[in-house]
Amino acid sequence: xxxxxxxxxxxxxxxxxxxxxxxxxxxxxxxxxxxxxxxxxxxxxxxxxxxxxxxxxxxxxxxxxxxxxxxxxxxxxxxxxxxxxxxxxxxxxxxxxxxxxxxxxxxxxxxxxxxxxxxxxxxxxxxxxxxxxxxxxxxxxxxxxxxxxxxxxxxxxxxxxxxxxxxxxxxxxxxxxxxxxxxxxxxxxxxxxxxxxxxxxxxxxxxxxxxxxxxxxxxxxxxxxxxxxxxxxxxxxxxxxxxxxxxxxxxxxxxxxxxxxxxxxxxxxxxxxxxxxxxxxxxxxxxxxxxxxxxxxxxx
Amino acid sequence: xxxxxxxxxxxxxxxxxxxxxxxxxxxxxxxxxxxxxxxxxxxxxxxxxxxxxxxxxxxxxxxxxxxxxxxxxxxxxxxxxxxxxxxxxxxxxxxxxxxxxxxxxxxxxxxxxxxxxxxxxxxxxxxxxxxxxxxxxxxxxxxxxxxxxxxxxxxxxxxxxxxxxxxxxxxxxxxxxxxxxxxxxxxxxxxxxxxxxxxxxxxxxxxxxxxxxxxxxxxxxxxxxxxxxxxxxxxxxxxxxxxxxxxxxxxxxxxxxxxxxxxxxxxxxxxxxxxx
Numbered sequence: 001x002x003x004x005x006x007x008x009x010x011x012x013x014x015x016x017x018x019x020x021x022x023x024x025x026x027x028x029x030x031x032x033x034x035x036x037x038x039x040x041x042x043x044x045x046x047x048x049x050x051x052x053x054x055x056x057x058x059x060x061x062x063x064x065x066x067x068x069x070x071x072x073x074x075x076x077x078x079x080x081x082x083x084x085x086x087x088x089x090x091x092x093x094x095x096x097x098x099x100x101x102x103x104x105x106x107x108x109x110x111x112x113x114x115x116x117x118x119x120x121x122x123x124x125x126x127x128x129x130x131x132x133x134x135x136x137x138x139x140x141x142x143x144x145x146x147x148x149x150x151x152x153x154x155x156x157x158x159x160x161x162x163x164x165x166x167x168x169x170x171x172x173x174x175x176x177x178x179x180x181x182x183x184x185x186x187x188x189x190x191x192x193x194x195x196x197x198x199x200x201x202x203x204x205x206x207x208x209x210x211x212x213x214x215x216x217x218x219x220x221x222x223x224x225x226x227x228x229x230x231x232x233x234x235x236x237x238x239x240x241x242x243x244x245x246x247x248x249x250x251x252x253x254x255x256x257x258x259x260x261x262x263x264x265x266x267x268x269x270x271x272x273x274x275x276x277x278x279x280x281x282x283x284x285x286x287x288x289x290x291x292x293x294x295x296x297x298x299x300x
Numbered sequence: 301x302x303x304x305x306x307x308x309x310x311x312x313x314x315x316x317x318x319x320x321x322x323x324x325x326x327x328x329x330x331x332x333x334x335x336x337x338x339x340x341x342x343x344x345x346x347x348x349x350x351x352x353x354x355x356x357x358x359x360x361x362x363x364x365x366x367x368x369x370x371x372x373x374x375x376x377x378x379x380x381x382x383x384x385x386x387x388x389x390x391x392x393x394x395x396x397x398x399x400x401x402x403x404x405x406x407x408x409x410x411x412x413x414x415x416x417x418x419x420x421x422x423x424x425x426x427x428x429x430x431x432x433x434x435x436x437x438x439x440x441x442x443x444x445x446x447x448x449x450x451x452x453x454x455x456x457x458x459x460x461x462x463x464x465x466x467x468x469x470x471x472x473x474x475x476x477x478x479x480x481x482x483x484x485x486x487x488x489x490x491x492x493x494x495x496x497x498x499x500x501x502x503x504x505x506x507x508x509x510x511x512x513x514x515x516x517x518x519x520x521x522x523x524x525x526x527x528x529x530x531x532x533x534x535x536x537x538x539x540x541x542x543x544x545x546x547x548x549x550x551x552x553x554x555x556x557x558x559x560x561x562x563x564x565x566x567x568x569x570x571x572x573x574x575x576x
Contacts, residue, residue: 011408034430096322129554132542137343278426
């Protein structure tokens, strides 16, 4: 090996070494320990017992530890409900972002960049503050209710906050940039000559949309759907603030297991359910969009 | 047909205006109502006051004792101080490591590059609650006391990815002919890096660092799990306040935080988007 090649090797090692070590120890390591913990028995006083114990998953999926409890479908119900809320969030975010992406993609370069800046900016402002504002707007004495009461539209305050709808609204509000960016990327690349050709050849606007525009922008929609669905599923801040005590989601349940119930193995098993959904989604995404999709998503 | 097209165009523009209104009107609302003097119902305007700001900053105000909710401004100051200290440390570490891996992945060809790229995106894709509890289990098992150190380490795991992405984008858009010219003119590798590559890369690095700083300041979920009992950061402080009940002081704190984030993030985004 020539000395130049050796030097490049050394440089590469210097650049990669520290990051690899850091992520191996503090990222992959914790994940591995969490996976192990999810198969261990919970100790009596909040600790962990080092015995094989698949019933953490059993409590969720239907084979609970026969010694201690009967199977309670409440956990699977919370899981399904979280899936439903996450799915509705994806759909709502898409409806909010998709038409706007078309409009912005047709603007001049200057305005385009400004709009993209305006959309990205809130992502970097405090999440908790942005959710807090919706509490002020939606709660019983909040803005919407006081306006409607004062104008006589309603006689009694509406129950807006602490509902599934409030959670979905909060999630849409914080996840807009996540959906907008990938959708916008594919809308901007859309070849409008194909759309014109379709219209010239006699296809109506609806048919053109369904057969040309939608398939061509599908990769962006799929990408946005995945990166909104994953954090929505495990979210615990939004339900904690806008869902009150009434609406339980996977995120709150996990938090409870760690900070209140102190059943870490069960909490880990719940987190693994979130991970499982994430891996399935990513797997499907990779299969559908292929290697090129990964390269497009990870830049280059 | 023409009328129909312009109608469609008009409604699309209207929709987009609504889209931006949806994003920004809540932010404007909180800024306005943070000056509302009504101590009980914050969304019913009773008059203009700057007392909530004064209160938060620890000045004497005309607000009666019974309407005060922050137990002590000291707690808030401590939380802000903790957040700043954490953000400074994490930004330094994440910027160095994130830049290093970006350079490695863009300037070197080696086995496993694709694997590294996927790994670099994992901490961002991972739901933060999963990362938070995984780190909690890890630190407790390793016998590390939860506190500032664990928060700093924990936040770095995902901040490295953010810096990596911003710096990579910069590297991908860089003109390599200058480097070749520098090499042709006899500059050695180190000189070329120092005098040609680094200055071009710098806006990306600073942009990435600013964004990492602001994300660190705002992180709630991961910090929440690995903070232990003694350390409170600003987002945790507000989260705790919210859970106890909503008080007008939160408005003032919120607006100050929004302003701070807007300034830093604008600068970071500007540096990120600047080409050459």
